[in-house]
Amino acid sequence: MKTKLLGAVTALLMAAAPAMAEYPEKAIQGIIQWGAGGSTDVVMRSITPHAEKILGGSVVMQNMTGGVGAIALKYVGAQAADGYTLLMGAENPQLYKVMGLGDSDYADFTPINLIARGVPLLVARPDAPYNTFAELVAYIAAHPNEVKFGSTGPGGLPSVITAMLSSEVALPVIAVPYDGDGPALTALQGGAIDVMPAVLGAAIEGIRAGRMKPLVLIDTTANPALPDVAPITEAYPAYAKYLPWGPFFGIFVKNGTPDAVVDKLQAAFGEATHNPEFVALIEGRGFSMLNLAGEDARSFLTNWQKTTAWLVFDAGAAKFSPADFGIARP
Amino acid sequence: MMDSLHYFLISWFDLQLLGLIALGTFAGIYVGAIPGLSVTMAVSILISFTFTWDIYPALSLMVGIYMGGVYGGSRTAILLNIPGAPSAIATALDGYPLAQKGEAGEAIGISTVMSFVGGAIGIAVLAIAAPAVSEFALRFQPRDYMLLAILGILLVGSLSGESLMKGVFAGALGLLIGAVGLDPLTAQERFTFGIIDLWGGISFIAVMIGLFGISEALMQLHHIDKLAIKQAISRIIPSWGAVRKYLPLSLQTSAIGVFIGALPGTGGDIAALLAYDHAKRVTKNPEVPFGQGAREGLVAPESANNAAVGGAFIPMITLGIPGDAVTAIIIGAMFIHGLNPGPMLMIDRPEMFWFIVGALVLANFFMLLFGLTGIRLFVKIVELPRPVLIPLILLLSIVGAYAVTNSLMDVYWALGFGVFGYFLKLYGYQVGPVILGVILSRLIDENWRRAIISDREDLGRLLWGTLSSPLSAVLLASVILIFVSQTPVWGMAGRGWRRLWGRK
Numbered sequence: 001m002k003t004k005l006l007g008a009v010t011a012l013l014m015a016a017a018p019a020m021a022e023y024p025e026k027a028i029q030g031i032i033q034w035g036a037g038g039s040t041d042v043v044m045r046s047i048t049p050h051a052e053k054i055l056g057g058s059v060v061m062q063n064m065t066g067g068v069g070a071i072a073l074k075y076v077g078a079q080a081a082d083g084y085t086l087l088m089g090a091e092n093p094q095l096y097k098v099m100g101l102g103d104s105d106y107a108d109f110t111p112i113n114l115i116a117r118g119v120p121l122l123v124a125r126p127d128a129p130y131n132t133f134a135e136l137v138a139y140i141a142a143h144p145n146e147v148k149f150g151s152t153g154p155g156g157l158p159s160v161i162t163a164m165l166s167s168e169v170a171l172p173v174i175a176v177p178y179d180g181d182g183p184a185l186t187a188l189q190g191g192a193i194d195v196m197p198a199v200l201g202a203a204i205e206g207i208r209a210g211r212m213k214p215l216v217l218i219d220t221t222a223n224p225a226l227p228d229v230a231p232i233t234e235a236y237p238a239y240a241k242y243l244p245w246g247p248f249f250g251i252f253v254k255n256g257t258p259d260a261v262v263d264k265l266q267a268a269f270g271e272a273t274h275n276p277e278f279v280a281l282i283e284g285r286g287f288s289m290l291n292l293a294g295e296d297a298r299s300f301l302t303n304w305q306k307t308t309a310w311l312v313f314d315a316g317a318a319k320f321s322p323a324d325f326g327i328a329r330p
Numbered sequence: 331m332m333d334s335l336h337y338f339l340i341s342w343f344d345l346q347l348l349g350l351i352a353l354g355t356f357a358g359i360y361v362g363a364i365p366g367l368s369v370t371m372a373v374s375i376l377i378s379f380t381f382t383w384d385i386y387p388a389l390s391l392m393v394g395i396y397m398g399g400v401y402g403g404s405r406t407a408i409l410l411n412i413p414g415a416p417s418a419i420a421t422a423l424d425g426y427p428l429a430q431k432g433e434a435g436e437a438i439g440i441s442t443v444m445s446f447v448g449g450a451i452g453i454a455v456l457a458i459a460a461p462a463v464s465e466f467a468l469r470f471q472p473r474d475y476m477l478l479a480i481l482g483i484l485l486v487g488s489l490s491g492e493s494l495m496k497g498v499f500a501g502a503l504g505l506l507i508g509a510v511g512l513d514p515l516t517a518q519e520r521f522t523f524g525i526i527d528l529w530g531g532i533s534f535i536a537v538m539i540g541l542f543g544i545s546e547a548l549m550q551l552h553h554i555d556k557l558a559i560k561q562a563i564s565r566i567i568p569s570w571g572a573v574r575k576y577l578p579l580s581l582q583t584s585a586i587g588v589f590i591g592a593l594p595g596t597g598g599d600i601a602a603l604l605a606y607d608h609a610k611r612v613t614k615n616p617e618v619p620f621g622q623g624a625r626e627g628l629v630a631p632e633s634a635n636n637a638a639v640g641g642a643f644i645p646m647i648t649l650g651i652p653g654d655a656v657t658a659i660i661i662g663a664m665f666i667h668g669l670n671p672g673p674m675l676m677i678d679r680p681e682m683f684w685f686i687v688g689a690l691v692l693a694n695f696f697m698l699l700f701g702l703t704g705i706r707l708f709v710k711i712v713e714l715p716r717p718v719l720i721p722l723i724l725l726l727s728i729v730g731a732y733a734v735t736n737s738l739m740d741v742y743w744a745l746g747f748g749v750f751g752y753f754l755k756l757y758g759y760q761v762g763p764v765i766l767g768v769i770l771s772r773l774i775d776e777n778w779r780r781a782i783i784s785d786r787e788d789l790g791r792l793l794w795g796t797l798s799s800p801l802s803a804v805l806l807a808s809v810i811l812i813f814v815s816q817t818p819v820w821g822m823a824g825r826g827w828r829r830l831w832g833r834k
Binding site: 037042048067074187189204281 | 378468469472526671783784
């Protein structure tokens with residue numbers, strides 16, 4: 001108890017104990033792109049303590065929100081490439097260029113670890129008059145511009161999913177924008193919106209309690225967390241060309257960071273993804289572990305960007321064409 | 331029932347947990363008192379720090395910090411006119427004038443006791459009626475949030491001081507400041523002039539520190555030679571009579587606080603401002619006018635913001651929906667500790683609910699204890715000679731502004747708004763409406779657009795939807811009533827009414 005009290009005092013004084021080694025010689029700063037309590041935040045704050053132990057240094061995390069994450073990206077881009085500033089982000093930067101949110105994306109950063117991927121699905125309020133994606137499509141056809149879809153702004157997961165779905169079926173719906181999937185799912189439970197394209201992890205507790213019902217998984221296979229919900233390719237095989245697709249979480253450093261530092265960070269975070277507690281958290285929230293680094297991570301990022309940027313552009317939701325930035329059509 | 335009681339008392343008979351709650355509350359009071367150091371920040375630092383702990387000690391510390399921090403904001407608001415947190419803005423309006431009169435000790439005493447009352451009401455509602463309240467809070471549609479924000483904007487009438495027109499101008503300016511940055515719904519740039527540093531908007535805490543702290547320091551320069559006010563420290567703990575006198579008001583504003591706190595889109599800052607407005611409306615003959623040190627103006631926001639703590643836990647524990655920024659972080663912490671906060675938490679892990687309630691009750695008692703001790707030392711700050719006090723205020727303001735995001739940008743904003751606030755005050759504009767506008771800007775902007783988009787951008791449909799929902803209709807009626815009551819029409823109608831009835 002004494003140590004805990006003592007420890008708490010030090011935490012409150014925000015003292016970061018400097019570790020003595022070659023790297024890290026001082027505390028590393030971790031910039032989290034999204035707000036405290038959100039999915040990105042939870043993933044980063046739960047993996048980092050395991051990595052700290054392996055690394056033998058401390059990582060002081062800070063949330064830097066705003067501009068769909070662009071502000072954090074810009075901040076880390078402006079720091080020295082010495083491995084003392086980590087960008088702890090989500091998928092969003094890969095769409096900044098086509099969305100007109102700046103001219104930087106993960107191509108300017110070196111992936112340390114792409115940790116996990118989320119599985120998207122459609123959820124509806126429990127009393128909605130449709131139970132499957134086919135029924136939803138039929139209902140929308142009969143009631144155009146009546147069904148309210150939640151959205152999280154341009155380039156957000158719902159906008160991409162809606163673009164993807166619209167490529168095969170007609171979806172004349174109203175998109176009501178919210179600050180994030182949390183507030184939108186709250187609105188769904190209050191009846192302010194009817195359907196929300198969300199990531200499984202954010203909706204799973206609401207589904208278990210019967211406060212929202214899953215319509216379809218936007219994936220090629222069923223998920224162990226929700227074995228009864230059909231993947232969309234079962235009834236609509238045409239979507240297979242886009243899938244699997246999902247938001248992801250990753251840790252990055254600025255390009256030009258010394259190889260030795262990158263290697264050390266990659267080894268530490270790579271090992272941390274195997275920690276049983278962390279694995280349990282990732283699986284419990286319905287994410288799929290990726291654990292990609294190096295070339296694998298690069299090609300994942302490139303493919304993700306190709307698919308998504310063109311999908312959004314073809315749906316008319318992008319400001320600029322991906323071709324302007326040399327992003328090839330998949 | 332026995333189980334619930336057992337879980338409720340876990341933290342009461344465990345020395346370690348008891349110690350952590352006390353420590354958290356104590357630290358919270360001081361974190362809350364320093365502008366820029368927020369409870370949100372303290373709790374998110376604790377997440378990484380308490381990672382390896384068990385869930386109980388981690389939660390104990392967080393609950394303590396939260397309760398203490400919400401109260402702590404009132405300290406600097408009363409003594410220095412710098413609200414330590416947004417939820418203490420309304421406290422500064424009458425608290426600081428009291429300190430100027432040499433009654434800082436009494437002001438802190440009464441705000442502490444009323445914070446305790448508010449906190450207790452919040453916890454009681456949480457313990458007794460959490461599921462019902464959260465179901466009701468969920469029913470708020472975008473149009474209801476919009477109406478609530480408009481209700482808040484009407485407070486400009488209470489905060490304008492000498493001239494309503496100047497108040498309206500200041501309020502509109504605040505709305506404009508709040509609109510700077512990337513549009514939260516579409517990520518379009520607004521008033522950013524291509525400057526990327528403006529994408530995130532103007533930090534609202536920096537604006538608050540500038541308008542209150544720095545502009546106050548500048549104003550004080552006019553009176554640099556005046557002797558510091560001697561503070562009466564004979565009566566700090568308010569008499570039973572005083573407590574009883576303000577208790578009805580405290581209960582009413584606590585109710586406002588719990589409910590506004592339970593709404594997922596609003597928190598203690600808006601609760602405290604609405605409570606202040608409520609106090610101003612129901613107190614017919616205050617001993618001292620509002621804005622010049624009315625005790626009612628202190629009782630109302632301080633009851634409400636601490637009641638909002640219990641309120642914010644209501645949707646969090648019952649549904650896994652955060653009631654404010656701090657509970658959002660606590661949800662994150664629970665995930666990290668292997669719990670699944672959501673609608674099933676109450677069923678799967680009922681002990682968590684009762685544990686949190688028990689810890690909150692303890693934190694509330696510790697807040698009363700720590701709040702009432704050490705006041706004598708604190709009020710000495712205001713007795714410092716001005717040439718010492720003014721640099722101290724400036725220092726505190728600058729450190730606070732820097733601490734918001736560890737960036738110099740916010741310091742510049744605070745300094746800029748400090749100078750701006752100085753000129754506003756010099757020309758008879760109140761800074762209260764500006765900050766009100768900044769707080770409500772986003773709420774009103776987002777929800778108006780959500781509401782109109784949901785109704786296919788058809789004003790007729792929106793109006794019909796508003797009138798046909800009892801909740802929206804009541805809110806609309808209150809907006810109209812409060813608006814009309816601030817216009818001359820109200821007085822005329824009142825006189826006509828009395829004539830009509832007085833004649834018989």
